[in-house]
């Protein structure tokens with residue numbers, strides 16, 4: 001008889017196990033969130049630290065959304081940038097001058113005050129834009145999910161990657177796609193300026209004080225964090241884990257595969273859309289060049305670095321990569337190659353750096369920085385689905 | 396009354412709804428191979444019946460046809476009076492068919508309790524938004540489902556100390572128990588067991604035999620068993636069906652099947668050819 005201890009994997013012990021005990025989790029979570037809420041008071045309201053905090057929070061929303069698809073349901077989605085794009089265009093359509101040829105000089109304002117209400121184009125309250133972004137991306141997520149339902153692993157990755165590229169291409173060439181007065185996108189020229197966020201009862205956000213942006217992004221992040229936790233410990237969350245491990249057994253236990261997978265795609269996509277709408281307003285532009293494959297990898301790297309399906313791990317991954325991407329590489333390390341006598345900036349090879357980090361991670365700690373207990377088991381003991389023949393997956 | 400009906404049962408169709416499951420002329424081909432060939436088969440309500448046959452006879456394939464994992468190339472299947480030919484596995488489970496697998500297929504990274512909770516999926520109602528909001532109804536359902544999972548685990552004889560252990564860490568016999576509990580969790584009317592005693596010692600096999608009877612009597616569950624252990628099969632079955640090369644070669648009560656020359660030949664022929672290798 002082999003005891004569990006005898007079969008303990010070699011990998012354990014190489015790095016410390018950082019998992020918190022169950023009882024400590026809630027207090028630590030609350031303390032962490034409180035710390036995040038008061039953080040802006042220690043920094044200049046319009047400075048680069050605040051900018052980094054805003055971006056980190058917005059990326060955390062995306063990473064947690066992708067975590068539902070890739071981490072929970074095990075559907076490797078390489079086209080997540082599509083939802084960033086769709087969310088951003090929801091903001092572009094609903095809060096800029098972009099549609100002014102459709103609306104005429106008077107414009108079309110919904111629950112907004114101040115100068116924007118008088119301008120041409122469509123100007124909607126940010127909450128409405130969020131709803132629009134959620135609806136559009138949920139539908140898009142399911143549509144993208146549909147052709148992958150019969151596929152497994154690598155093939156899902158290829159199909160989603162292709163969809164991400166299609167959306168990216170449409171964004172770039174959308175300035176040529178016209179229907180009467182309507183132009184689909186502004187292509188590489190970009191939609192700019194974009195309305196600053198306006199929430200009911202609050203003044204319109206400004207680019208001078210980033211704290212409001214930060215708190216909004218943080219609120220979205222906490223929301224998606226909560227959704228992650230609640231779904232993980234629910235009927236649906238168990239169904240996702242079940243189909244991730246063994247589709248045949250899951251279906252035989254009464255889990256409807258199509259519906260369960262589409263719910264993962266749709267929910268995960270919705271958060272990408274929310275964050276996309278936010279970022280469009282924050283960065284003041286919806287530019288087709290933002291929607292590239294490398295962005296999908298950027299978000300996926302956060303999920304993998306932190307630990308697939310590990311909710312806190314994904315948050316950590318998002319913070320780490322966001323800081324590396326937006327601060328360390330451009331501001332601190334950018335000139336290192338030149339000082340070494342090389343003729344390039346570090347910002348030019350950002351994607352390469354993330355790729356390299358992923359490789360290192362896969363070798364040293366494939367379960368991520370804060371591994372999820374189940375994933376760790378899957379990696380260490382080879383638990384997981386096998387490719388049994390199964391004809392009725394779609395039907 | 397039932398004795399009187401039984402005489403005429405062969406000819407009179409209307410009374411026939413005694414069968415919980417009925418397969419009519421079911422065939423399954425994989426490319427050129429016919430794994431199941433024109434099988435007519437039915438399971439009486441609250442009966443324990445068995446399918447036996449040499450390895451590769453098509454028994455597991457037949458299970459996969461009944462549970463919707465495969466679609467029949469030809470033929471039709473009905474359960475509890477409704478057509479289920481071509482239905483999805485989860486739909487068939489929702490109607491009241493549950494199964495275990497020849498090679499245990501538990502969700503390894505879930506605890507025993509969580510495995511059984513997945514088994515209740517079809518009987519639960521919590522949706523996406525209810526789960527996110529964690530409404531009182533969803534909370535209550537979660538609690539009930541968890542409790543029922545523990546009850547079911549105890550019912551199949553799993554000690555409470557190991558209810559929260561990960562499925563992979565359980566002893567082999569316990570894993571088989573959890574698989575049965577997971578199947579029972581969906582409140583099936585028909586339970587399909589694919590070689591449940593494989594890897595069990597004689598005492599455990601005996602316990603399982605007792606358990607099947609208890610299950611049928613307590614819960615009015617019909618049981619279809621694929622089994623190699625003849626002691627178990629002969630002891631528990633009301634009816635035995637023998638498959639060989641995908642065809643039904645014999646069917647009837649245990650004693651009759653055991654004496655059937657075709658059955659003896661199928662098994663002996665098998666042993667003969669194994670001896671030659």
Ligand SMILES: Nc1ncnc2c1ncn2[C@@H]1O[C@H](COP(=O)(O)OP(=O)(O)O)[C@@H](O)[C@H]1O
Nearest residue numbers: 389425430448449450451452453454455456457
């Ligand atoms: N998915 C499949 N694809 C191709 N052939 C299969 C498949 N499943 C089973 N078979 C074949 O069908 C025959 C019956 O197999 P099976 O039903 O597993 O037999 P049993 O359970 O009686 O041992 C075997 O020859 C097997 O190789």
Ligand SMILES: [Mg+2]
Nearest residue numbers: 454455456497
């Ligand atoms: Mg078999």
